[in-house]
Amino acid sequence: LPKNLVIVESPAKAKTIERYMGKDYRVLASMGHVRDLPKSDFGIEVNGGVKLSYKALEQANSKKAVTAIRKALKDAETVWLAPDPDREGEAIAWHIAELVKLKPESTRRVAFNEITKKAITEAFDSPRSIDMSLVDAQQARRAVDRIVGYKLSPLLWRTVGPNLSAGRVQSAALLLVVQREREIRAFRAREFWDISARLATDEEDEFVAVHPVGEKQKFSLDNEAGASELTERVRPGPWTVAAVRKSERTRKPPAPFRTSTLQQAASSKLGFPTWKTMKVAQSLYEGGHITYMRTDSTNISQEAHGDIGRAVKEQFGEHYHRARQFAAKTKGAQEAHEAIRPAAIAKAPGDMGGETSADGLRLYEMVWQRTMASQMADAVYDATSVDVDSRGVTFRATGQILKFDGYLRVYLDKADDEPDDVEGLLPDLSEGQALDLRSLDPEQHFTQPPPRFTEATLVKEMERLGIGRPSTYSPTVQLLSTREYVRSESRRLFPTARGEVVTDLLEAHFPDFVDASFTARMEDELDEIAEGDKQMVPVVRQFFDSFTAHLAEQKDKITRPERPTDKTCPECERPVVEKFGKHGLWFLSCSGWPDCKWSQQLDESGEPLPDPEGTGEPCPRCSSELVAKSGRFGPFVGCSNYPTCKYIKKEPPKETGESCPDCGEPLVERRGRFGPFVGCSNYPKCKYIKKDKKTTARKKTGARKKTTRKPAAKKAPAASSSSGTES
Ligand SMILES: [Zn+2]
Ligand SMILES: [Zn+2]
Ligand SMILES: [Zn+2]
Known part of the structure; x- marks a missing residue:
């Protein structure tokens, strides 16, 4: 039996490591974290110190993994804890050691930045013990996020709606999206004009010159009359070349990828949402193809540096090579201190064969090129x-x-909001040369509001402000969608009514906690704990004390969101107010409520929803009239006595005119829990469902929503085992 037990967090990683280890080693996967704060209790005791009460996870796969580890321990002389090389990985190692009571003298911690034979051998040659500074930094983050989520969320349930959550990083990120929307709303477009002259040389070479010149003069023509007047004034010419300036411009390559820039490039070049980028990157890392994907460093190890230089020279020649070092951008140097790069640069994308998925290959190619x-x-x-x-x-x-393509030969960098470079070549011109005017066109323009964030540009802004860290960027932006605080349209993020209401409320009552600089300072403190410069207990205690004091002070001042309107009630002529409904939309309500019950639903853009149309048919359950309504999945007929009576009339399924490719029966439109879809009328005998992009996308969101919401419906906010759900 193997004398050595190696424990990692995922089966894919276990499989890769197993390939490199001899028969003296057995590799098991813990299936992520094995313990966490309890789901139904606060789980934190703060008095003299700070005590976190962890519970073993209840999920079947976690229990099974722990049982297997306990069993394997009986034969093992040495246990090697090999989770990922960051705080989260260090904490997983520590939780395993605590839960199954590993003996320190026979336990080793090994961390490697890439899963290659060489990196693993080196790590096993110089093992260390568990780094409690890293563990404490993770514990402090967990505690602080739990305090905010657990204490603040119930206030939102009481005042805004059920199942809502507030979170330290999440609320600060949401504020950025809401602030951008406010800027766009407040934006007043400014008119400006320019005049384009199409000119030709004697050799019939044409080019276009534009007036006005330079950013300072941008608004010198701000109306049509002025633009036309100038156009007619210059039209007769003569048109002469007044000055020719030639210069050489250079463009430097971007630094190698870190988490945030990988997410940005994958968004603009491959159209990947951040969660997908991280999922694909993780599988590349676990397969041994790239270095660890959660990093804020752009450093390249000395050895890789040499390999890359040789590969460049070999493939493109000496004059394409230039050795560069990119300084680490952020602090927190103890953790994964390398950029995201191929584990072996010699392995070109074309050599990957079937070793990864199609998406994996595209991402690998991008990492390799960069x-x-x-x-x-x-x-x-x-x-x-x-x-x-x-x-x-x-x-x-x-x-x-x-003139010389240099690095552009392999990689073109372009961000989500960057305009395309379209400048071309000009004909050879010399000063004093006479030109022929071909056309002269004044054109009206308007200044544009700032663009809405994409997931990737939001991550960029979060990084710039110091909100979150590589491990939390993607979970945070994803959470904003699953909690329905933002929705995305053509990849742009719009705050929902619910997102704005929650932000307004937090800004009014907890301005410090949603403020970017507060969140950034907390991240810095967590970094200092990781570096051993600060202790976990005082940081958590201080946060707990100030937060609970502030909460006690604000608790009773928070009321249901309400705002005045200029309307009067059609039934009693009292003023009408807008109230925020439990379902995430504003509605009009008589201020005389509950004396007067007049109200009117509003849609997402604040327009009144039409009154439901009566059908004349009685409800089979309560005999009220059935009315035609429209819901989020389209029109339907339901009871007018809603919500007391929830009867919905089932329509016979509508045929689409197509027939089922599996059994030949007609296909029908159906409505499922994730929205409308097209399926076989022969269901349940035939389970054919027509795949269309829209339906599958919705299905995925729906499924995710369900898992995050279920625990939240209980007494406490969800205490998920994944790393960033409460932040
Ligand atoms: Zn009224
Ligand atoms: Zn009814
Ligand atoms: Zn069928």
């Missing part, structure tokens, strides 16, 4: 700027050509 690019020469452009004069008015044309 890593190569980081050790390549600058791209060099010849840039030309030409000023053309007519009647003392200056028009300018700019152009650039790529």
